[in-house]
Amino acid sequence: MENRPEITALLSLSIKMHINPTNDPRVYWAREVTFDYATSSAVRVDFMKFKPVNNTVSGIEKGDFYCYEVKSSVEDFHSKNGHNFLGDFNYYVMPEAVYEKVKAEIPYKVGVYVPEKMNYRGAWYDLKSVKKAKRADRERPVSEMLLMMFRSAARERVVK
Structure with missing residues (x-):
């Protein structure tokens, strides 16, 4: 991993493969999920996953959202962008060397x-958790979170 764009691309591919390694359509996720679009307070989450308890109405309502923010360097971590933790469980994805330098600054619940090692199936890293997320109090309703994820996932289908 040489430069920031390369690191970001590799970490992004790694988290995508971590979220859905077998490309299972029953794993609900999206990348670059934007909230409060076209306002001065718009925020974008790099990757978001939804895990329902089951497919009943109450199972969906009780599901959990996982948010992942990719940080490729200490400078990237210290930038004002990309600390958008809107989920029940929130994570940074970063090189271990960056983590070692900023770990005291990471919020308690995040x-x-x-990266642990290169995956044997491809050009991405298997990821390991060095700090487990604690459940946060999500402020947005399930319906809004799912709609924003759906909109972002639909954008991806149009691009391809």
Whole structure:
């Protein structure tokens, strides 16, 4: 991993493969999920996953959202962008060297994934948790979270 764009791309591919390693359509996720679109307070989460308890109405309502923010360097971590933790469980994804330098600054409830080793199936890293996320009090309703994820996932289908 040489430069920031390369690191970001590799970490992004790694978290995508961590979220849904077998490309299972029953794993609900999206990348670059934007909230409060077209307002001065718009925020974008790098990756988001939804895990329902089951497929009943109450199972969906009780489901959990996982948010992942990719940070490729200490400078990236210290930038004002990309600390958008809107989920029940929130994680940074960063190189271990970056984690070692910023670990004292990471909020108590936010977890961290770092690359462990290259995956045997491809050009991405298996990720390991070096700090487990604690459940946060989500402020947005399930319906809004799912709609924003759906909109982002639909954008991806149009791009391809």
